Amino acid sequence: MEIHQLQQIVHKTRDFRRTQTLPKYQPAERDTLIKKYHPDFRESAYRPIKFGLNEGESTVRELAALLEGDSPIPADLDLTPAYQTDVLVVGGGGAGCAAALHAHAQGATVLLATKLRLADSNTVMAQGGIQVAITNEDSPIQHFLDTLKGGHMKNDHRLLKVMVEEGPSVAKWLLDLGVLFDRDADGNLHVKKGGGSSKPRLLTCSDYTGLEIMRVLKDEVLNQKVQLLEFCAAVELLSDGHGACSGAVLRDLDNKRFVVVAAKTVILATGGIGRLHIQGFPTSNHYGATGDGLAMAYRMGAKLLQVDTFQYHPSGAVYPEQLIGALVTEGIRSEGGHLVNAKGERFVNELDTRDVVSSSIIRECEEGRGIRTMSGRIGVWLDTPLLEVEQGPGTLERHFPAMVRQYKRYAIDIAKDPVLIYPTLHYQNGGVQIDVNSESNVKNLFVAGEASGGLHGRNRLMGNSLLDLMVYGKRAGLTAAVRSKTMSHGALTLEHLTRFRTEARKHGASSDMTSPMLFPAYAKKE
Amino acid sequence: MATQDINTQSVIDQEEVLHPKMVTVEIAGKTYQVPEGITVIKALWYTGQEVIRGAGCLGGFCGACATYYRTKDDPKVRTCLACQTAVQDGMSFSMVPPFPARKAVYNMAELQDPKQDLFNLYPEAPLCRNCNACTEACPQTIDVREGVWRAVFGDFKTVSEMFMDCVMCGLCAPVCIADIAPSLVALYASRAQGVHFTEKPERLYQRIKEIEEGRYKTEWDRLLKMNEQQLKEACAELK
């Protein structure tokens, strides 16, 4: 059927839906729903990790293969360093830039290596905002509890307390660098309400929060003359022979050569994993989100946490084809947009946590109340025109210019017509285990941002990731910089890799997978 | 995705699926057949090319995929973001290599008179010759020329609003006959607006002070002693 015909049901039922209030699910209902429909509970997609510190623990097959995959490094690689630095930051997204700036400010020498251009990352795409508890009705305590509830009580309390308490001061740091958060008429920071939060606490820069933060941080990294290696991907860490990290091997993607870096401390800020396309899901993530940091840290002997849980963002675009997987901002639901099935019904409180909303969309589609596309996809409607009805014409253009533009390119006017959405692979809830200074169990190896785990439990709350990056990027940068003042460079060895390869052979791990994979293999083979 | 009986009532027609069509495009001078309607970057992948320089967020936010293109029989060369633009028959395109524009180096917090300092940092900015090439080059349809003038006249606030959409693709720089890199000028003006000309948010400062003074200490002590059941109850009470 013609898409406009199918959309009519959304227009027709709008007035009725506006009179409805849908309660959030009770904890028991939530659990049942999630266990039945959330991709995290699809057993056939999981298998145990064969060896290493997390041996026997279950994770998705794509990640297990990555963790057990072989390094591209030959055992006899010449380890003469091309660079020596106090702090090596790997990854040029939000966490990496924050870490580099704070370490640099402490007087350490910093080298920032990143796989793409500086700032080409997941951070640049964050539209929804950053959570900071600043209003009088709100407090760090409330923020803590909301996050815990969202994370199914599985969050590391110490990490979480630090994050919510340092939120306001990192917001100030960003303002002092020139980040333009939206304001109220009285000059205070404007806050919006995010899914799963009891109080409005999202700071935003229209729907370009991540882009604005990233532009400013990138500019500052360049102003501070932090030494930068773009298009240089880390492929292996180096060990000092006594279990501590002493540097990394990069691959220069322009000439394919290995580049050895001797570093007193290494901060992995390599971000997420969406481009592994777990369980065949499309993803909202950037091109380089291939979980490289997890693979490298694991080989080095770092412990991973909660790597069996991923966030599937409820609203990934399904139509048109060009936008598949791309994120449709949660802001639409925060401001009252309804989710509507093929029968014109709402089926979930749109502001429930992401795992609940995603599970309920999957339920609607599996039970035959989805809308199909001919290319074999399925989804439900997100009633965007409702916002114009409720808040006046022009609301979408004013509050969501990026999204309006995103669809306008394909001649779709979201102010007039609803859009079709389905969950998209969005965020890696777990990651490398860290302490409150962002250090892993491997000495001198720090992990910050999405690559780290523990803080968000089994489901990250909207807006908490940007905060995580700024708080733990800072802590990693400061701790690494201070530490590097009182120590000298360690030996550079591949001892951990030798050990890893022996184990891999023992467990019959297939070595046809090279890890890290750096990029998804999209180029069509003959 | 779920397998279920296809409810033909709610299947969206897609012309491209009903009648798949290949179109001819020219990529950096070579001719290829690719499916109609895929994005420019997917067309590159489709023809077997690895893209590293030229791919970033894949979501229209980072500007890594800046591309020049021309449509059939039209002499006009246009710009686009390759991850956001669909190919059409007869299109020719090439990705744009990085351009060595000069970025001024400054310590934002220490600037005394940022509106005046603009002329030391970017002395070329006031030499804009109004050719409008930058505006025409911008894939985000920002009125770039206007932005440069606003910056020169010290209207940093408007500049910051106009350039909130800027994805740093850099396409406005190589076309400038006055050697201005407009997006960098705008970024400077926007940051200066934030650092020097925007109100201090009192409520935020208040909160920072409260935390430093230990205002929440007793509550934390109580909370961190709770067992899982008590914490669950505390969470359930959240309104």
Ligand SMILES: Cc1cc2nc3c(=O)[nH]c(=O)nc-3n(C[C@H](O)[C@H](O)[C@H](O)COP(=O)(O)OP(=O)(O)OC[C@H]3O[C@@H](n4cnc5c(N)ncnc54)[C@H](O)[C@@H]3O)c2cc1C
């Ligand atoms: C579309 C989208 C919208 C989002 N919206 C929000 C939001 O509104 N609020 C919120 O709080 N969170 C949001 N998130 C989540 C949040 O943006 C990310 O979790 C966060 O930005 C991750 O930051 P990071 O610095 O850890 O990683 P990234 O920002 O992804 O940066 C990782 C960097 O490391 C580089 N890299 C990767 N591997 C290597 C390697 N081997 N060697 C060298 N460099 C490497 C990458 O190229 C990249 O530059 C969103 C995420 C997405 C994808």
Ligand code: SF4
């Ligand atoms: S202003 Fe310049 S850098 Fe920014 S989006 Fe437009 S062309 Fe690209």
Ligand code: SF4
């Ligand atoms: S291209 Fe340069 S000279 Fe022409 S209008 Fe833009 S800034 Fe001015």
Ligand code: FES
């Ligand atoms: S790849 Fe980021 S804008 Fe296209």
